[in-house]
Amino acid sequence: MSALVLALVAGAVIGLALGALGGGGSVLAVPALIYLLGFTAVVATTASLVIVTLTSVTALVAHAGDGHVRWRTGLLFAAAGIGPAMLGGALAGQLPEAVLTVSFAVVAGVAALRMLRSRRVVESAVTVRPGRAAAAGAGLGAVTGVLGVGGGFLAVPALVGVLGLRMRDAVGTSLLVITVNSLAALATRAGTVEELDWAVVGPFVGAAILGAWDGKRLSAKVSGHTLQRIFAVLLLSVAVFMLIDAVL
Known part of the structure; x- marks a missing residue:
């Protein structure tokens, strides 16, 4: 199968x-770029940031149009995580790769199980305390900085489980957090963007953007509780895969 076809399928x-x-x-893009398209790990993470940033902005606009983005909470959540993420990134350089992989798998697995065990909640608006949002964002920033991936996969469980947002609002707000974090990370890698193979990355981005619109329409047809369970199962699957890959 050609690289173009693989890029289109993975992007979608x-x-x-x-x-x-x-x-x-990022959790899906980086492995796809490395294992399917032959990118090196460094180039794959940069390409992933470009793909995720552009796709998240598209999806964010779509969800914002339906009023499912908590702007103040999301911006506070993201801003509070920037400093801890930078410190976590510095700490990550001192830890073995296997330790980082296992740690992420454990954190992701715990988050997934918590979401699976949570009871069905009434889809009503909640008031989020700024202090709690900042604390959750700082904690997520530290974890994301140390483990390298997991912005969206850990943001949604945090927004739902810690801050009490409705699943639909958590999805939209998570896209805001991902966009801010990805832009911040991409700014530190501006010099490596020109090294990307745009003949592959371009179609990848295009397919991802189209897929994001389809995903937005899908989310509107599925209940928040069902979305939460789908997300948790997918997150748990990734955690198990990463744990097996680190151990074997």
Whole structure:
């Protein structure tokens, strides 16, 4: 199968996940770029940031149009995580790769199980305390900085489980958090963007953007409780895969 076809298929799947679930971009994009398209790890992470940033902005606009983005909460959540993420990134350089992989798998698995065990909640608006949003964002920033991936996959469980947002609002707000974090990370890699193979990355981005619109339409047809369970199962699957890959 040609690189172009693989890029289109992978991009569509990643866009669908971001649009419907508000996360999964980097966790799915990096392995696809490395294992399917032959990118090196460094180039793959940079390409992933470009793909996730552009796709998240598209999905964010779509969800914002339906009023499912908590702007103040999302911006506070994201801003509070920037400093801890930078510190976490510095700490990550001192830890073995296997330790980082296992740690992420454990954190992701715990988040998934918590979402699976949560009871069905009434889809009503909630008031989020700024202090709690900042604390949750700082914690997520630290974890994301240390483990390298997991912005959306960990943001949604945090927004639902810690801050009490409705699943639909958590999906939309997570896209805002992902966009801010991806732009911040991409700014530190501006010099490597020109090294990307745009003949592959371009179609990948295009397919992801189209997939994000389809994911947004899918999320509108599925209940928040069902979305939450789908997200949790997908997150748990990724956690198990990463744990097995780190151990074997």
